[in-house]
Amino acid sequence: MRRVSPSRREPDGRPELLEPLWVRVGGGLEEVRSGQCHGPADPAFPPPGGPWQVVWSSGRLVGWAPPGVLSRSVPRLALETGGRIARERRAWLLGRLGHKLRSSVLALQETARRAAFGRPELLEELYAQAQDVGRRAQALETVALDAKDPPRAVVIGAVLNLAAAGAQRLLPGEAVVRASEPVLVEALTRAYEWMGGLGCSITAEMAEGWWRLSLTAAPGRRPLEIPELGEPLVRHLVDAVLEGWLDAADPKRALIYLPAG
Secondary structure, three states, rough: OOOOOEEEEEEEEEEEEEOEEEEOOEEEEOOOOOOOEEEOOOOOOOOOOOOOOOOOOEEEEEEEOOOOOOHHHHHHHHHHHHHHHHHHHHHHHHHHHHHHHHHHHHHHHHHHHHHOOOOHHHHHHHHHHHHHHHHHHHHHHHHHHHOOOOOEEEOOOOHHHHOOOOOOEEEEOOOOEEOHHHHHHHHHHHHHHHHHOOOOOEEEEEEOOOEEEEEEEOOOOOOOOOOOHHHHHHHHHHHHHHEEEEEOOOEEEEEEEEOOO
């Protein structure tokens, strides 16, 4: 029997896999050796390049491996590796957002100093910078804190009334997902802003046991001043917190898979 279990180790001490292994990271999948992503994590959506065999742990899909390589150690390896990748992603995002917040605070302090010493025309700039600090601090808090509201059935259309009031929407009335409502509002708000805000179009369709939301970028969409508030933050909220999956392969469209309620 072939094994996913390693016979050697990488220089950093992590196992060197002898066979491909897809591991679950939140609601998506990542191939350990290549870093390729796929989703959602569901038996109905096997990764490309198979054939693959589902790796289960306590009734939960935790990965995919080539047929004939499964052993007792593989589910544990998939769980540990998926958890490590999730922690590394979160730590990277926290580091980037923290760095951007510190830079924004320093700029605010300098503008405030100049305004206090004879430059009253800088007050408008001071206000804009204070708002920017608030946005960055809120994003950092969003990633740092764990969601406390348990998942429940939420109507997507109702959430979009709060998160994307200016979007062009075409959603079935039965589009209901199982999610923490405050996190879902935050995730769709960030996704809407990332896709350009006013003029963005949103549709939804059922895909097996998931609702797939398609957000098409608004005409004239401009890149976000802080890139981390776009795809990285949306991916954290969707993949890690909501247990869904973000497909951002098309730069003009974001696909968000959320478990049906």
